[in-house]
Amino acid sequence: VEWSPARERLPSPGNAKAKPAARRPPPCLSLAMTSGMLTKSHVQLCKMPISWEVNSTKPDTDENPDKQPVATQVFYDTLHEELIKLTRVGDSAATVTISDHTNSTWVECDCGIPDKTVVRMKFSATRNFLALQVNIREVKVVDVRQGLLVAARSCRSHKSRITNVYWCKGPLTAQQFLFVTNTGAELYALKPQGSSLKHLKTVQHQTRYHWFVNSSNWLLVVDLKHIFSLYQVQPKGLTRRCKFELNCHGTNYNAQNEAYYDQISLVEMYNEVMVVYINEQKGKLYILGLVNETMTQKYVYDLYTASKYEVSVIDNVLVVHNMIAKLAVLFDIRTEPHAAIAAPLPIAYDHYEEDKKADGGGSPRRTRAHHVQEHKYDHWAFLPDRYVLDSSMSRSEKKNYLWSMHLDLNAIMHSWPSGKQALLVNFLLKRHEGPSHQLVLGVLRSMIQEATGLQTMSRLFNLMHSVCYEVQLHKANMARKALDGELPEGKSPKGRSPDSKRIASQGYLVISQHDICAEVFRKVLGDDKKGARRVLPYVIEYARGASRHFLKVTPELNQLMIDLLLQDNRFVELHQYLQYHVLQDSKEFALELISLQKRYEPAYQLGLDMLYRLSAFTEMMKVLLEHDQVLEALQLVPHSSAVFQEKGLEPADFLNVAVKIKRSSIFFTCYRFFQARNQALRNSPVFLPDDRCERFVRIYEKNFRTRPETKPTLDLDDAPTPTLEAPTPSTS
Numbered sequence: 180v181e182w183s184p185a186r187e188r189l190p191s192p193g194n195a196k197a198k199p200a201a202r203r204p205p206p207c208l209s210l211a212m213t214s215g216m217l218t219k220s221h222v223q224l225c226k227m228p229i230s231w232e233v234n235s236t237k238p239d240t241d242e243n244p245d246k247q248p249v250a251t252q253v254f255y256d257t258l259h260e261e262l263i264k265l266t267r268v269g270d271s272a273a274t275v276t277i278s279d280h281t282n283s284t285w286v287e288c289d290c291g292i293p294d295k296t297v298v299r300m301k302f303s304a305t306r307n308f309l310a311l312q313v314n315i316r317e318v319k320v321v322d323v324r325q326g327l328l329v330a331a332r333s334c335r336s337h338k339s340r341i342t343n344v345y346w347c348k349g350p351l352t353a354q355q356f357l358f359v360t361n362t363g364a365e366l367y368a369l370k371p372q373g374s375s376l377k378h379l380k381t382v383q384h385q386t387r388y389h390w391f392v393n394s395s396n397w398l399l400v401v402d403l404k405h406i407f408s409l410y411q412v413q414p415k416g417l418t419r420r421c422k423f424e425l426n427c428h429g430t431n432y433n434a435q436n437e438a439y440y441d442q443i444s445l446v447e448m449y450n451e452v453m454v455v456y457i458n459e460q461k462g463k464l465y466i467l468g469l470v471n472e473t474m475t476q477k478y479v480y481d482l483y484t485a486s487k488y489e490v491s492v493i494d495n496v497l498v499v500h501n502m503i504a505k506l507a508v509l510f511d512i513r514t515e516p517h518a519a520i521a522a523p524l525p526i527a528y529d530h531y532e533e534d535k536k537a538d539g540g541g542s543p544r545r546t547r548a549h550h551v552q553e554h555k556y557d558h559w560a561f562l563p564d565r566y567v568l569d570s571s572m573s574r575s576e577k578k579n580y581l582w583s584m585h586l587d588l589n590a591i592m593h594s595w596p597s598g599k600q601a602l603l604v605n606f607l608l609k610r611h612e613g614p615s616h617q618l619v620l621g622v623l624r625s626m627i628q629e630a631t632g633l634q635t636m637s638r639l640f641n642l643m644h645s646v647c648y649e650v651q652l653h654k655a656n657m658a659r660k661a662l663d664g665e666l667p668e669g670k671s672p673k674g675r676s677p678d679s680k681r682i683a684s685q686g687y688l689v690i691s692q693h694d695i696c697a698e699v700f701r702k703v704l705g706d707d708k709k710g711a712r713r714v715l716p717y718v719i720e721y722a723r724g725a726s727r728h729f730l731k732v733t734p735e736l737n738q739l740m741i742d743l744l745l746q747d748n749r750f751v752e753l754h755q756y757l758q759y760h761v762l763q764d765s766k767e768f769a770l771e772l773i774s775l776q777k778r779y780e781p782a783y784q785l786g787l788d789m790l791y792r793l794s795a796f797t798e799m800m801k802v803l804l805e806h807d808q809v810l811e812a813l814q815l816v817p818h819s820s821a822v823f824q825e826k827g828l829e830p831a832d833f834l835n836v837a838v839k840i841k842r843s844s845i846f847f848t849c850y851r852f853f854q855a856r857n858q859a860l861r862n863s864p865v866f867l868p869d870d871r872c873e874r875f876v877r878i879y880e881k882n883f884r885t886r887p888e889t890k891p892t893l894d895l896d897d898a899p900t901p902t903l904e905a906p907t908p909s910t911s
Contacts, residue, residue, distance in 0.1 A: 227283035230579070256300075263275065301346055303346045317334075329375075355412060386402065407454075421474050463482065486503040494610055509521050565585070651730070722762070830872055838875070
């Protein structure tokens with residue numbers, strides 16, 4: 180099997196890899212290997228790997244009736260993180276298949292292979308073109324859609340020998356192609372029609388070893404003088420970002436031994452390029468980052484023992500594999516910059532087996548089986564960033580396997596120290612895979628039940644609010660660019676906006692207010708019926724943090740705060756939160772405050788003030804009418820307003836309440852108000868039959884036309900004349 184890793188060097192005769200001396204692991208690693216910790220693993224393999232047969236002469240009676248030998252070549256594509264299999268049956272045309280990690284199958288690709296000898300194969304970013312390295316100097320490009328050869332290119336210098344080729348990740352309109360040779364690097368661009376490769380830039384460099392990261396197009400090379408140079412592929416060419424020598428804590432890089440090149444890796448974590456160097460003799464891990472165009476040492480970790488190590492990156496977590504102790508150690512630079520985040524454990528995989536002892540005649544039951552891969556490390560090759568090439572699982576069938584690794588967040592959470600739950604939440608918020616969303620909510624729920632300090636919870640709430648604010652700001656910018664026509668063709672604000680649960684720019688999980696209310700606060704209250712007094716401070720702190728981050732508090736959170744305050748009869752605190760705008764205004768909230776008048780008298784006025792701030796005059800007038808405050812309701816809007824056409828606010832409704840009050844001055848003022856309205860709208864003060872005011876017209880004619888208007892009585896049609904109190908003179 181031929182495969183192309185991301186780091187590769189030219190073969191140098193006489194340079195053999197030095198095997199480090201095997202030492203006994205420290206007590207912490209020995210304990211992990213011998214105790215019951217093997218039942219769980221922080222890193223697991225996928226349930227179904229990609230499998231393929233190696234070169235074989237075994238005939239296939241259906242597809243190979245002539246019993247010709249079957250030759251198989253497999254190449255690893257770093258850009259798409261997939262395998263490309265080239266199969267030839269005798270002298271017939273080669274077939275190309277691509278691995279599908281989702282379904283653990285191979286997908287056939289119909290493209291013509293012009294040459295019988297292929298050293299390396301890689302697909303472009305759009306998968307429309309396939310690059311074939313046919314020898315150490317020449318590369319050909321095939322159009323996959325037409326199956327035709329469209330371009331061919333050799334090294335520019337006759338002394339150059341191709342070490343590796345890479346399609347660069349970038350805009351789809353400019354597909355760039357990189358040659359890494361022993362004399363430097365050559366950058367080409369494939370023309371839009373795919374007719375030829377246009378040369379962009381050549382960098383002269385006596386390359387001894389190189390590393391390449393496809394996700395951000397970073398190239399790291401080391402020359403014959405043991406000096407490192409970091410380049411980045413950009414649309415206009417190849418730019419050198421820094422030049423450095425490796426020196427970690429006074430331990431100079433021993434460049435005379437080729438084995439030390441395998442201890443260096445170029446990775447990308449949290450959208451930052453980093454150089455990882457492992458001193459296998461001292462058991463030290465050094466991580467260097469780019470700071471102000473300088474490669475600077477940023478993190479140092481202790482690996483506890485001298486051994487042979489390999490490096491993988493899974494979901495921005497650096498996984499260091501101890502090949503002798505057969506353990507995996509996890510490091511997260513954003514969570515714990517000084518030590519590993521979990522105890523060393525071996526890699527395992529979960530799968531389901533059929534239980535042959537199933538009762539009855541039905542199909543056998545499927546039971547979960549957990550296996551630890553403790554004896555496979557000798558035959559494993561780790562591919563970037565999370566893949567394992569395994570050649571030891573089925574030697575009898577002459578098959579190889581490609582496994583993908585993922586983090587077991589449940590196992591990491593259970594092994595996390597109990598006193599560092601806030602750090603656990605911070606770690607889970609940065610994970611993009613697995614059930615991290617539900618795990619974060621579960622940890623927050625347990626922290627509230629354990630009465631964690633309010634200051635600690637406030638920091639976590641502020642972190643989640645800041646992420647939500649970034650999402651809100653990002654959506655606003657996308658909407659503005661859409662209006663200005665700045666979005667790329669074929670893109671829309673909806674398509675460009677981040678996922679409802681994640682934001683790629685910050686790398687944090689988005690936890691909405693609905694998630695916190697429904698999955699944390701409500702469930703804590705459901706588990707503990709007397710937990711209102713315990714949960715309320717956390718709810719108040721969460722709402723305060725949302726306001727400080729310019730986020731609108733949702734009605735659901737408002738309602739939760741009101742329920743908790745009223746459940747404990749804390750009306751004074753409710754009054755204070757309203758005065759200092761901890762609770763945001765809403766119509767539902769205002770109407771609920773008005774309904775609390777009998778339990779807390781100032782709540783009625785607080786509700787009216789809130790409706791006034793919201794300009795909800797319709798609801799406010801209905802409330803005033805229910806409380807027989809006719810004149811106050813009429814003062815809110817002018818007599819020509821259209822609000823008097825709505826149901827419940829017609830002139831007859833106001834006059835009916837005025838008659839109910841039995842005060843002549845109120846009835847007279849209300850009647851004259853609607854007469855002025857009729858005059859303004861109809862040019863006549865007369866009420867129409869549709870107004871249903873005949874009864875009130877008769878009352879007005881009887882009391883204020885046939886009698887002196889100063890008489891403080893009001894005669895009704897269907898009731899005896901009551902004696903009304905004289906209006907109290909105003910002190911103002």
